[in-house]
Amino acid sequence: MKVSPSVMIIFGGTGNLTNSRLIPALYHLESANLLPKNFKVIGVARKEFTDKSYCDELLISLKKYSRSGVDEEVWKRFSEKVTYLRANFDDKDSLSDLSAILDNLEKEWSICFNRIFYLAVAPSFFPVVFDSLKRNKLNEGCAKDANPARIIIEKPFGRDLKTAKNLTTKLAGIFKEEQIYRIDHYLGKETVQNILTFRFGNEIFEPILNNKFVDHIQITMAEDVGVEGRGEFYEEAGVLRDVVQNHLLQVLALITMVEPEAFDAKSIRKEKYEALKAIRFIEPNEVDKFTVRGQYGPAKSKKGYREEDEVHKDSNTETFVALKTSIDNSTWKGVPIYLKAGKRLEKKVTSMTIQFKETGHRLFEKFSNKPEANLLTFQLQPDEGVAVRLVAKKPGFEKELQNVDMEFCYNSAFREPLPEAYERLLIDVMNGDQTLFPHIDEVEESWRFVDKILEGWSKQSKPQFPNYDSGSWGPKEADELIEADGHSWLAHQLSVCQIHFRN
Ligand SMILES: NC(=O)c1ccc[n+]([C@@H]2O[C@H](COP(=O)([O-])OP(=O)(O)OC[C@H]3O[C@@H](n4cnc5c(N)ncnc54)[C@H](OP(=O)(O)O)[C@@H]3O)[C@@H](O)[C@H]2O)c1
Incomplete structure (x- = not known):
């Protein structure tokens, strides 16, 4: 190159x-x-x-x-x-x-x-x-x-819509949009770049990625670490601004956007913007129903958030959020979207899972168990890979079914080590390719979504923080949010590409 x-x-x-x-x-x-x-x-x-x-x-x-x-x-x-x-x-x-x-x-x-x-x-x-x-x-x-x-x-570009717009005003007259590279290093990860290739390069996926076949979508970004010496920054940010506004909404846009006219910056950024515009806002008076926020407390010899350096001892900054939304367009209408992100959770995992609908299977009436829903998972961390969960008949004489996973893992499929996201993105800047850098329209639309939630939280009574233990999966209300719809957080159970074949 x-x-x-x-x-x-x-x-x-x-x-x-x-x-x-x-x-x-x-x-x-x-x-x-x-x-x-x-x-x-x-x-x-x-x-x-x-x-x-x-x-x-x-x-x-x-x-x-x-x-x-x-x-x-x-x-x-x-x-x-x-x-x-x-x-x-x-x-x-x-x-x-x-x-x-x-x-x-x-x-x-x-x-x-x-x-x-x-x-x-x-x-x-x-x-x-x-x-x-x-x-x-x-x-x-x-x-x-x-x-x-x-x-x-x-990232984050601003800390809400107003400050993002102020920043844009400051930049105006100095740098034009085509000179500005808003970096969100998640977009440099191979799996994220591959979402579009998987969707539009494989004929088998795109026809079923819509509300006829998809039951719901989950995106989880769980970190096992705390604020790692960045308490001052985190106090001002919180998890909603730090990762939902950018990483999670960008991944959601990539999986729900329509096919761009071309694989280039202009076309992809345009369709991502359209996808972001279609995400249903959680209105301030709905945050009780559709969001859960949390903050980690001390456990297993780990400090609680309020004991971290540069963090206020009565801090109400959230280190965890779970939320439910949907997409208001004809392709995705009625498909629940669950997002979850947090620090000091049980394990480090960032993944997106699409759960398909179960349509009822007469054939298996005499089996001891019924087929479970198919899953398509894109995992970004700790190992990058894609998995499809299928149902198979368990070997033997019993009429029994078992889930099996078909996995594509970067570390086994390709011999070359994966470039770090920053490596890819820095090369793109040198070559003037803005495809993997969000346009200001995308950034502002994401702030509109986040600002509504922040406004709702500001009107709620003071949160009872801390409300989850370090090393847990977050507050129990986050489980209740998804269980109320008959689902569970799949990132807790799934581990894609945990076997290292070769490096
Ligand atoms: N760290 C990360 O992993 C990470 C990840 C994503 C985004 N970010 C973002 O990246 C930015 C930098 O983060 P960071 O963690 O690298 O911060 P940092 O460790 O505090 O570094 C700040 C830098 O600014 C310089 N600086 C401070 N005041 C200055 C002044 N008056 N004149 C000239 N230089 C000055 C400091 O150098 P001197 O003290 O030598 O002047 C230092 O090099 C932030 O916007 C942060 O949100 C960081």
Whole structure:
């Protein structure tokens, strides 16, 4: 694959995101020879570093976070492409040196390269960074209009519809939509990208993905960890903003959208937006009925949320949510959709399961048990794969049925190790492909959905937190929400691709 010459300027070059995700992703791209010949990373932050001491720090983290260790040769090659620029965003002139650095590189390489600005800083810094970029004409790129600069913004984009719109207003006049890459790393996962391929590349699935055949859909994102030192961020976010607004609604849009006209950014983002618009809002006066929120308490020698660093001891921030909604269009009308996400749950699993209807089977009247519903599961974590649950006759003389799973697992089907989501997404930015980056219309529509719930919660009486133990599956009301419809949370029971065939 040919990747365009690029310089990635990481604002927040000393932070957690840079150390744990971005540098490991870029290192692996170097290792796979995917970085372009003309490539540089410029880390920008306040701490005092030389290029050499900055790289020494990055190497320490890389050893911790790399998915395949660190090869000395590759690191040497990669570290030669890394430099550091000390700057304080509180200082108005902090980025004035950057223009000169980029212009000099342009002369040295004699080419027009992509100028990519990655905002790995707290959202409170976004406005001042935008202003600085504009003041120094850094938004224009190397040759105005021919190759304008690109900006990468981490999710969540805003903290509600109003702040998302404010952010858009701030960006207006500085960066156009085609220059903005709103990153949601879940969309870089192979299984997520494969949802569309499975649906539209295999004739057997699409005809049955509708309300005639589908009983309901469940999407679960369960984490076994707590806030992991990010208490301050989490206090402001909560699980609804942190993962439902982006990861879960995006996955829901991919499984319910209609077939796009083409496999390109414009067509896919358009249909995802239409799908998001069709999701039924949970009105503020319905949150009692259709949502359950929770917060983990201490258990099994694990801290409760309120004992975490930088968390208020009376915090009412939710670390768990379960909700029920549906899709208001002719394809999906009447199919319940259950979403669930939480921290410090029993195990780490992110999956989406489509349960098909049971239509009654006369043939098996004399059997000791009846066929159970077929399931189609896309699992994103811990192992990426897709499974179809079928019914088979149990071997032997008895008339007995048994569920069997047909699985497609990435780690056994393909010999190459899976690229991390960030690796894929960073390459896409360098190549100017926005397919896996949500459009502002999608982001705003997702906030409309979430804002209604937040409004409803704000009118409820104070929640009785904590209301679930660390290491459990969340509050019992979440089970009751789905059991009231005769279902149960399938992610508790299903484990896709747990057998590792080869690596
Ligand atoms: N960490 C993750 O896994 C993760 C995941 C998804 C999204 N995000 C998002 O990514 C962003 C960064 O998160 P993070 O966890 O990496 O935060 P972090 O560890 O607190 O890093 C913040 C960075 O900002 C720099 N900084 C702070 N004040 C500055 C100033 N006045 N001038 C210049 N630089 C300044 C810090 O460097 P100095 O102290 O050296 O200046 C540091 O490099 C946030 O928006 C977060 O929501 C993070």
